[in-house]
Amino acid sequence: MEVSVIGSAQAKIGKAELAYRELGICGLSGGRKVISEKSRVSFGRSMRWRKSGIRFALKAIQSEPLRSEKVSGQARTSKSRDGVRLFVGLPLDTVSDCNTVNHARAIAAGLKALKLLGVEGVELPVWWGIVEKETMGKYEWSGYLSIAEMVQKAGLKLHVSLCFHASKQPKISLPKWVSKIGESEPSIFFADRAGKHYKECLSLAVDDLPVLNGKTPVQVYQEFCESFKTSFSPFMGSTITGISMGLGPDGELRYPSHHRLVKSNNNIPGVGEFQCFDKNMLSILKQHAEASGNPLWGLGGPHDAPTYDQSPNSNNFFSDHGGSWESPYGDFFLSWYSNQLIAHGDRLLSLATSTFSETATTVYGKVPLMHSWYKTQSHPSEQTAGYYNTTSRDGYEAVAEMFARNSCKVMLPGMDLSDEQQPHESLSSPELLLAQIRTSCRKHGVEISGQNSSASGAPAGFEQIKKNLMGENVVDLFAYQRMGAYFFSPEHFPSFTEFVRSLNQPELHSDDLPEEEEEAADSLHVSSESGVHMQAA
Numbered sequence: 001m002e003v004s005v006i007g008s009a010q011a012k013i014g015k016a017e018l019a020y021r022e023l024g025i026c027g028l029s030g031g032r033k034v035i036s037e038k039s040r041v042s043f044g045r046s047m048r049w050r051k052s053g054i055r056f057a058l059k060a061i062q063s064e065p066l067r068s069e070k071v072s073g074q075a076r077t078s079k080s081r082d083g084v085r086l087f088v089g090l091p092l093d094t095v096s097d098c099n100t101v102n103h104a105r106a107i108a109a110g111l112k113a114l115k116l117l118g119v120e121g122v123e124l125p126v127w128w129g130i131v132e133k134e135t136m137g138k139y140e141w142s143g144y145l146s147i148a149e150m151v152q153k154a155g156l157k158l159h160v161s162l163c164f165h166a167s168k169q170p171k172i173s174l175p176k177w178v179s180k181i182g183e184s185e186p187s188i189f190f191a192d193r194a195g196k197h198y199k200e201c202l203s204l205a206v207d208d209l210p211v212l213n214g215k216t217p218v219q220v221y222q223e224f225c226e227s228f229k230t231s232f233s234p235f236m237g238s239t240i241t242g243i244s245m246g247l248g249p250d251g252e253l254r255y256p257s258h259h260r261l262v263k264s265n266n267n268i269p270g271v272g273e274f275q276c277f278d279k280n281m282l283s284i285l286k287q288h289a290e291a292s293g294n295p296l297w298g299l300g301g302p303h304d305a306p307t308y309d310q311s312p313n314s315n316n317f318f319s320d321h322g323g324s325w326e327s328p329y330g331d332f333f334l335s336w337y338s339n340q341l342i343a344h345g346d347r348l349l350s351l352a353t354s355t356f357s358e359t360a361t362t363v364y365g366k367v368p369l370m371h372s373w374y375k376t377q378s379h380p381s382e383q384t385a386g387y388y389n390t391t392s393r394d395g396y397e398a399v400a401e402m403f404a405r406n407s408c409k410v411m412l413p414g415m416d417l418s419d420e421q422q423p424h425e426s427l428s429s430p431e432l433l434l435a436q437i438r439t440s441c442r443k444h445g446v447e448i449s450g451q452n453s454s455a456s457g458a459p460a461g462f463e464q465i466k467k468n469l470m471g472e473n474v475v476d477l478f479a480y481q482r483m484g485a486y487f488f489s490p491e492h493f494p495s496f497t498e499f500v501r502s503l504n505q506p507e508l509h510s511d512d513l514p515e516e517e518e519e520a521a522d523s524l525h526v527s528s529e530s531g532v533h534m535q536a537a
Contacts, residue, residue, distance in 0.1 A: 084469050084503060087159050088114055089123040089451075089482035093170040095130055095143035107147075110483055111154035117500050121157030121241070123479045124148075128164045128246075129173045132224060136177055136213055139224070141231045148232060152239040159364075159479060162228070162352075164221060164246040166200035174200070181212060188212075190256055191278040192308075193301065198256040198275065201249055204344035205280035218347055225355040237360025242477065244364040244411055245352040252368040252413075253345045253399070255337075257384035260308045268426050269372045270309035271318060271380035274301045276337060288336050297329055301337075306380070312373055318380040325378045325390070334388045338395065341386035342402050349406040362409060364449060367399060369414035369434060375427035382433075389436075396440040404444040409476060412437060415468040416452035416461040434468065449477040462499045469503065 096102050114122065124147055131139050151158045166174045173179060182188050182199060188211050189197040208216050232240060247253040257272035276285060282300065289298025304324055305317040312318040317325055324330045345365060352363045372381040377391045389395025403410055417430035441448055452465055469475050486492055 084475050085120045085157075085477045086118075086500065086503060087121045087123050087157070087477060087479040088119055088487075089479055090125070090147070091482060091484050092125050092167060093172065094124060094147060095127070097130060097133075097172070099130060099140050099143040101143055101146050101150075104146075104150075107483070108150055108154075110488065111150060111156060113488075115154050115156055117497060119156070119500065121159060122151060122483070123159040123161060123244075124151075125161045125163050126228070127167075127172050128162075128224065129166060129175050129178075132175050134176055136175075136215070136220065137223065139227045139231070141228070145231065148235045148239060152235060156239075158235065158240045159242040159244065159477070160228075160240055161244040161251060162225065162246050163251055164201065164224075165249055165251060168200070178202075178212065185211065187279045189278065190275040190281075192260070192273045192275055193277055193305075195277060196260070197278070198249075198259055200259075201256070203278050203280060204248070204340060205278065205284055207344060207347055209280065218351060221348065222351050222355065225352060229355060229359060233359075236356075240359075240361055242362045242364060243352065243356055244366060245348055245408075247345055247348055247365050250366075250368075252366045253341065254368045254370070254385040254387075255341065257386075258308065258381070268311070268423055269381070271306050271312055271373060272384035273308050274305060274337065274384050276301045281340075284340065285336060289332075292332065294329075294332065297332055302330070302333060305384075312376055312378060312380045318376070318378040318383070320377045323378055325383070334383060337383075338386055338388035338398075342398055345399070346402050346406065349403070349408050353406050353408060363406070364409045364411045365403060366411040366413065367396075367437065369412060369417070369430055369437075371414070371417070371422070371430035371433045372426050372428045374429040374433050394436070394440060396437050397443070400437075400440040400444040400446050403441070403446045409447045409449055410437070410441055411449045411451060411479070413451040414453045415450040415478070416454070416465050418460065418464045421460070438473070447476045448474070449479070450475050451479045451481055454481070459495065462495060465499070466502060 090107065091102070093102055094107065101107065111122065124144070126144055131141060131144070133140070148158060163172075166172055174182075179199070182197075186197045186199075188202055188206050189199050190201075190203045191197050202217050206216070207218050210216055212220050229236065244251065249256040249259065255275040257275055258269070260273075276282065277300065282298075285300075286295075286298035289295050302317045302324060304315050306312065306315045313320070317323055317330070325334065349363065349365050356363055368385060370381045370385045370387065373379060374382070379387075379389050379391075379395075382389045382395060387395040387399070400410070412434065414430050414434070419429050419431045422428035422430070438448060450465075450468060452461065454461075465478070467473075469478060480496070487496070
């Protein structure tokens with residue numbers, strides 16, 4: 001028993017050492033070296049046991065050890081006392097445009113490192129524009145299947161994000177055949193007041209229109225999900241435990257209201273613009289206005305709303321005092337605009353839950369954190385994104401009820417953001433908005449999961465994440481964004497390791513304490529200038 005325990009621990013230490021050496025050699029995101037070959041990395045060995053229980057852990061950056069337990073012959077990683085399951089996002093371009101795995105050696109090494117840290121799994125973006133690239137109904141899953149096999153081999157779980165949108169950085173387009181249709185029929189895309197089309201996702205107004213070679217987008221999404229379920233059936237419910245359904249720009253349930261924001265020197269965001277000016281959205285608006293007895297209200301969106309980069313008070317619509325948003329027309333338009341978004345989310349989440357209902361996986365949907373101008377009465381950034389939320393109206397109640405109806409969980413980004421980090425002039429409050437969404441979800445029994453907005457490595461960001469994960473803030477899963485060259489760099493990885501350690505401190509009982517402890521004589525020391533110290537304890 002003791003020999004096998006020691007051998008197992010030594011093997012894990014060897015894998016950790018290999019993982020970091022491989023990361024130093026291969027790098028991620030364009031081949032940049034992540035950890036210098038001159039880095040000082042030290043791996044020591046220590047095993048603790050009581051009877052059949054075993055404690056083994058990776059100790060990083062002079063921190064307390066993480067522990068994983070071996071019970072009844074099967075290993076399981078200790079979760080934090082609050083039960084948060086920690087995942088790390090894989091690079092957005094993990095699978096290339098040609099369906100090959102980018103930086104495969106570096107990703108494999110990274111998976112080993114994450115496993116040793118006690119991370120439960122990784123999140124994988126699966127792009128519509130890569131899988132169904134050339135022809136409708138022709139799917140190429142080979143690159144993503146390779147990743148699933150790598151994750152399974154590493155002993156990690158996999159959370160899949162189905163992406164029915166495009167990405168600017170890295171450049172990932174919609175399927176070629178969809179873009180070709182859009183060239184001759186641009187109304188399949190959202191349009192703003194100036195008639196400019198947003199071509200990185202389809203307009204929700206065409207969900208049930210046969211605009212894709214005789215099929216509706218909902219039908220195409222359904223067939224995509226069915227093909228995914230069939231192709232990944234060996235992994236469903238075992239390796240793949242969760243699926244996020246893409247709902248709009250960046251996968252979020254929102255309109256692309258802020259895609260043309262102008263960068264200003266004062267770093268104050270504008271309110272964005274309503275995206276209801278493509279012919280299909282205008283047709284729905286016209287019908288709704290006529291049905292309500294006010295046909296003139298259906299001629300277009302608000303004429304007195306600010307443009308993308310303007311502040312709320314630069315025009316009348318969002319003004320805190322006597323703004324049009326408070327008028328009967330304002331209530332009519334904002335209710336319609338928001339209800340169209342919620343109905344879109346309902347269609348897609350219903351599709352996903354029915355498709356994956358028998359796969360032992362959980363379906364998630366992403367709700368944005370549009371926190372700019374939250375401290376105004378009209379909440380304009382939320383309004384243009386499709387959330388009719390004001391100081392006198394809760395815009396997230398109906399959203400939470402829709403998620404509950406579909407038995408889906410909410411994924412919330414921005415859990416690293418604090419109010420004090422925001423420009424004072426933007427009247428922003430990510431903390432208050434997050435609390436409001438939590439309250440609505442709690443009321444309807446909807447579980448929350450979270451993401452951070454960026455991998456800055458700043459201590460304040462990690463502290464804010466911990467604040468949002470601990471105590472009464474019940475979170476099902478947290479997906480840290482995102483693996484890459486910076487993630488494994490000496491500037492970031494030590495802070496992330498400390499963050500993981502802080503989430504994985506188990507409460508020890510008296511019978512958990514070791515009766516014997518044996519320190520191995522050997523240790524591996526590789527001197528360096530980086531100041532990064534990794535050791536097993």
